[in-house]
Amino acid sequence: MGDVKDRLGYVEQNLQTLEDHVLEELESLKKAVMGQDELRTRFMELFANLQEQLDVVKVGVEETRQETAMCKRAIAGGAVVTHSPRVDAPKPKEFGGKRDAKELDNFIWHMERYFEGASITDEKAKVRTATLYLTDTATLWWRRKHNDIEKGLCTIDTWDVFKKEIKRQFYPENVTYEARKKLRELKHKSSIHDYEAVTEEPVLALPDHTKAFELQTDASDFAIGGVLMQEGHPIAFESRKLNDTERRYTVQEKEMTAVVHCLRTWRHYLLGSRFLIKTDNIATSYFQSQRKLSPKQARWQDFLAEFDYGYGSIMVMVDRFSKYATFVASPADCTAEEAARLFLKNVVKYWGLPKVIVSDRDPRFTGKFWTELFKLLGSELHFSTSFHPQTDGQTERVNALLECYLRHFVSANQTDWARLLDVAQFSYNLMRSEATNQSPFEIAIGQQPLTPLTLASDYKGRSPLAAQVARSWNEQADVARSYLDKAGRKMKKWADKRRRPKEYNLGDMVMLKLLPQQFKSFRRVHKGLIRKYEGPFPIVAKVGKASYRLELPPKYIKMDTCLTPLPEVSDIKETAGGQLANWPERLTAVPPRIMSGTLNGISADIFVKDTDLWKKRLLHYKALDYQLAEPGRYRNLLDMNSYLGGFAAALVDYPVWVMNVVPVEAQVNTLGVIYERGLIGTYQNWCEAMSTYPRTYDFIHADALFSLYNNRCELEDILLEMDRLLRPQGSVIIRDDVDVLVNVKSIVDGLNWESKMVDSEGSPHAREKILIATKQYWTLPAATDQGHQGSDSAS
Numbered sequence: 001m002g003d004v005k006d007r008l009g010y011v012e013q014n015l016q017t018l019e020d021h022v023l024e025e026l027e028s029l030k031k032a033v034m035g036q037d038e039l040r041t042r043f044m045e046l047f048a049n050l051q052e053q054l055d056v057v058k059v060g061v062e063e064t065r066q067e068t069a070m071c072k073r074a075i076a077g078g079a080v081v082t083h084s085p086r087v088d089a090p091k092p093k094e095f096g097g098k099r100d101a102k103e104l105d106n107f108i109w110h111m112e113r114y115f116e117g118a119s120i121t122d123e124k125a126k127v128r129t130a131t132l133y134l135t136d137t138a139t140l141w142w143r144r145k146h147n148d149i150e151k152g153l154c155t156i157d158t159w160d161v162f163k164k165e166i167k168r169q170f171y172p173e174n175v176t177y178e179a180r181k182k183l184r185e186l187k188h189k190s191s192i193h194d195y196e197a198v199t200e201e202p203v204l205a206l207p208d209h210t211k212a213f214e215l216q217t218d219a220s221d222f223a224i225g226g227v228l229m230q231e232g233h234p235i236a237f238e239s240r241k242l243n244d245t246e247r248r249y250t251v252q253e254k255e256m257t258a259v260v261h262c263l264r265t266w267r268h269y270l271l272g273s274r275f276l277i278k279t280d281n282i283a284t285s286y287f288q289s290q291r292k293l294s295p296k297q298a299r300w301q302d303f304l305a306e307f308d309y310g311y312g313s314i315m316v317m318v319d320r321f322s323k324y325a326t327f328v329a330s331p332a333d334c335t336a337e338e339a340a341r342l343f344l345k346n347v348v349k350y351w352g353l354p355k356v357i358v359s360d361r362d363p364r365f366t367g368k369f370w371t372e373l374f375k376l377l378g379s380e381l382h383f384s385t386s387f388h389p390q391t392d393g394q395t396e397r398v399n400a401l402l403e404c405y406l407r408h409f410v411s412a413n414q415t416d417w418a419r420l421l422d423v424a425q426f427s428y429n430l431m432r433s434e435a436t437n438q439s440p441f442e443i444a445i446g447q448q449p450l451t452p453l454t455l456a457s458d459y460k461g462r463s464p465l466a467a468q469v470a471r472s473w474n475e476q477a478d479v480a481r482s483y484l485d486k487a488g489r490k491m492k493k494w495a496d497k498r499r500r501p502k503e504y505n506l507g508d509m510v511m512l513k514l515l516p517q518q519f520k521s522f523r524r525v526h527k528g529l530i531r532k533y534e535g536p537f538p539i540v541a542k543v544g545k546a547s548y549r550l551e552l553p554p555k556y557i558k559m560d561t562c563l564t565p566l567p568e569v570s571d572i573k574e575t576a577g578g579q580l581a582n583w584p585e586r587l588t589a590v591p592p593r594i595m596s597g598t599l600n601g602i603s604a605d606i607f608v609k610d611t612d613l614w615k616k617r618l619l620h621y622k623a624l625d626y627q628l629a630e631p632g633r634y635r636n637l638l639d640m641n642s643y644l645g646g647f648a649a650a651l652v653d654y655p656v657w658v659m660n661v662v663p664v665e666a667q668v669n670t671l672g673v674i675y676e677r678g679l680i681g682t683y684q685n686w687c688e689a690m691s692t693y694p695r696t697y698d699f700i701h702a703d704a705l706f707s708l709y710n711n712r713c714e715l716e717d718i719l720l721e722m723d724r725l726l727r728p729q730g731s732v733i734i735r736d737d738v739d740v741l742v743n744v745k746s747i748v749d750g751l752n753w754e755s756k757m758v759d760s761e762g763s764p765h766a767r768e769k770i771l772i773a774t775k776q777y778w779t780l781p782a783a784t785d786q787g788h789q790g791s792d793s794a795s
Contacts, residue, residue, distance in 0.1 A: 358384065610646045659680055690725065741769050
């Protein structure tokens with residue numbers, strides 16, 4: 001038995017020695033791999049510098065050769081050459097990649113003059129020389145193009161091809177339109193300051209929803225475009241190419257395609273706002289009144305119905321004797337001429353000219369046009385006393401009734417109130433007045449008009465739609481009449497001066513009165529049409545003589561503050577929340593809020609293990625994507641589920657900028673930990689769009705993100721948002737369960753991304769896998785003998 005134990009101890013000692021030896025060999029191999037990567041990066045930099053020096057030497061050799069040839073010709077002809085006839089061409093100014101037509105054209109022109117002065121005729125030498133004067137964004141663009149050339153995706157071997165590619169990247173798409181517009185407006189009609197304002201460089205302005213928008217669209221045979229403006233200042237530009245089907249549209253359909261596309265693009269700006277559409281096709285203005293519509297045009301009209309078409313106020317007219325009321329929808333900025341036209345069309349046309357007109361002191365009624373018009377027509381104008389609406393009390397009472405009616409029937413977005421005015425007018429004029437004991441219809445026309453109740457209700461006819469409309473009219477008239485009657489009783493009730501507050505008992509169901517402050521988030525919503533009560537809700541406690549506490553759903557409860565309160569300190573020298581370490585120790589030190597136990601479930605050991613884990617994972621990422629190990633290949637990175645910020649902390653030695661995102665659905669709020677580590681972070685609900693510019697990031701990392709949102713929203717929406725944020729040739733690394741990644745990969749392949757699924761750094765049998773994808777350019781296929789066929793070209 002003792003011998004067996006000795007042998008087992010000897011075997012264990014040998015195994016331990018062997019394990020230590022294997023670990024040492026693995027570390028040496030890793031260092032060797034890292035050394036090879038560094039040597040390869042250094043070699044590429046030295047090769048690029050050598051290539052630049054060779055280009056300069058070649059230019060000098062070419063100049064010397066030409067000078068020698070000229071000297072030989074001069075000596076052979078008997079002439080004496082005293083100096084070189086070479087022209088000293090000034091060096092061109094560097095181009096940094098600004099999207100400005102003037103700056104790009106100047107760069108190209110100066111480069112061509114430099115080629116002439118330096119006698120550079122070789123096309124490839126011109127391209128190499130021009131790339132020496134690219135800086136900033138232009139340098140990054142050329143690096144990506146150079147990678148595409150090495151992969152065989154494109155060829156740039158002549159100066160003309162280089163000019164075409166650099167213009168395609170940095171030339172503004174609307175430069176021709178802006179230049180022609182400024183040239184048309186450049187007329188002698190104002191001062192030099194106005195000329196300067198017209199010819200200044202266009203700067204994008206911020207939208208102001210209190211002002212009207214102006215949408216200008218245009219279409220050609222192969223593309224459409226538009227610009228959104230306010231007071232002559234552009235806010236956004238949009239353009240795209242037409243596909244093969246859209247190119248076969250008629251001229252009117254192409255123009256409407258441009259209009260609908262721009263409205264869909266800027267729907268968040270224009271929905272609920274006033275805007276004007278300008279186009280150079282007169283037939284487009286008759287689209288809304290077109291009788292026969294194709295299925296495509298019907299879909300367009302259904303989409304256009306969402307927008308505001310100009311009605312912003314109601315013109316209320318009441319006959320003093322009969323109490324007959326007329327409700328007319330009118331534009332919010334209705335002029336005196338338009339108001340007079342509406343009055344003649346809806347009142348004078350049916351009842352003739354009135355002897356006396358009583359109105360408030362609106363500028364439209366007190367202006368010169370209104371007063372002179374009715375003076376010529378023979379009507380006497382009376383105006384109410386300022387700040388005394390009771391002097392025009394008849395109209396004010398009708399306004400209150402109409403507002404109460406619309407409040408109960410208008411939709412949540414308040415877009416259908418104009419269609420309710422006809423039923424409201426008919427229902428109001430059917431009601432008997434307490435003053436006359438007759439309805440306005442009986443006094444005005446001598447009888448009550450026929451209503452759906454007075455007609456035969458059993459007949460349904462041959463058209464179910466007609467029967468449905470009649471039934472709807474009947475129901476709306478009944479409900480409207482009941483609500484108008486209810487509004488009258490309510491006014492009488494609140495007019496009683498002596499009233500006592502009603503007392504309630506615990507458990508009674510009561511209605512909650514809503515405050516206007518609860519609707520501040522709604523833009524362009526009329527306060528009078530907002531519902532005033534919600535409920536009913538049970539009473540849970542009495543807190544005063546006429547005050548009660550209700551049991552409310554969560555949406556009416558005020559949210560708690562998102563800021564974590566700092567603990568109190570006993571000494572003024574102490575730091576609330578804990579002392580933070582200096583940089584760079586702050587990145588790896590345990591944050592104070594973890595040390596104090598503020599975050600449930602996260603301890604110092606978990607933080608340290610997470611930091612070490614991401615260092616190992618980053619080494620595995622570099623082995624999978626060698627571009628991640630190249631300094632400068634990626635600049636802007638996005639971590640969509642950063643947790644404790646371990647991924648960003650592992651990249652501290654690389655020249656990158658990382659945005660750490662904490663999903664709002666995460667179990668633990670770790671944004672404070674990210675801040676205390678000295679990193680940048682924010683909250684985000686990935687079911688919605690991120691508030692940033694398109695193509696912002698070169699690299700996106702997502703760890704267990706799709707498992708978090710698998711049952712919350714569609715995975716396609718998240719991947720489309722990633723496609724919007726990612727630049728072309730940018731990379732994505734997604735860690736998740738294998739079943740989730742299979743679905744993600746099918747969607748990624750549909751986006752024309754190059755993707756592959758590999759094992760994680762753990763066991764190959766683990767369910768966690770890694771998906772690596774690269775966003776590709778969309779390019780046209782090569783031309784065939786039958787012609788050019790392919791899809792749109794976009795990036």
